[in-house]
Amino acid sequence: MSTTETTASGIGPVEGAGASVYTVDNPAPLIEPPRKRTKKSPKSTRGNFEMAAWLFMRLSGVVLVVLVIGHLLIQLVLDGGVSKIGFAFVAGRWASPFWQVWDLLMLWLAMLHGANGLRTVINDYAERPNTRLWLKGLLYTATVFTILLGTLVIFTFDPNIR
């Protein structure tokens, strides 16, 4: 029984009925994974940015629950509530590095958390690439501006300013 005869038609014998159609010299055709996308589909963007962003949302969310609830309690509920807040109160709190770090952490995490959330909203809902570009540009500008301004104020705050 020669194997060359059966391979010509590409139809082999029923499994188990005889020897395999394919031999070392005549291997089975290699099936390439059919990964083809149209010209319109964007280039693959491998990398871990999306995963990092997803993970950041979960982790920063947990930390923000503590930071924000603590902040609201101190500012609005405990010890006289909102009526006590004034220039002196803020100056007194920022005299301690602990509250400086607390506020700095809250500023950065909340801003990045919110900005990343809005980024996903824009990705999901803005349909045209140009709309996306402009909305995201606006979002990133506002985020960077707010973070930088807030950081500057926390570090350069002068309680004796008049």
Added chain:
Amino acid sequence: MATPVMEKSDKAPEPGFADSPYITVTFRVRRFNPEVSAEATWEDFQLEIDPKERVLDALHKIKWDLDGSLTFRRSCAHGICGSDAMRINGKNRLACKTLIKDISPEKPITVEPIKGLTVLKDLVVDMEPFFQAYRDVMPFLITKDTNEPTRERLQSAEDRERFDDTTKCILCAACTSSCPVFWNDGQYFGPAAIVNAHRFIFDSRDEAGEQRLEILNDRDGVWRCRTTFNCTDACPRGIEVTKAIAEVKRALITRRF
């Protein structure tokens, strides 16, 4: 005279169950014919039909008796081939698994093509983007060993159980076309592709899990899932789709940390 017979009720026979099993049902079908108009329109069909029949039977009645131009896909008509997924009363279902009595036939029943894919005619959509995403996750067994196997690849019952849920997929696109993220630009891989990747990622015999995870780590991969659970609700096979997507996310994270 206590003969054990069912007592005849004096009440008027319940519609659809006593004298005549037929009730009148209105089917509001989304019609689109690109050779006639660029606009899709609603068309009402009134049918006398047994409420215990399926929506697919009603579509057959319309096509065979009322309007032969109505176009829809169906093949096996028994919930296995996955051809006749459509949006019935606003929810993605298989027309061949939906009984008319279950979807309040006293009101008009709306039948639309599934969303997010280009409508070709009436209820037929272009499934190519859906199957492209499916092909992209390489839905076939890959082993590093290039030699032809000399014996069966054995697997324990527990290892088989690990991905049992996702083997049930029939590729009907009910999940992917119910996903709001897929509706937007169609670049998201979609639940169905991720389910079929999950089926191989968690298969102990397969050795390309790493590659598939890398594909789904893409910008349009699993991280675009917003866990709205539309896919789990839509799946006619009862696959826990959102859970499968979450398991792929977890595998991506734990593999790196």
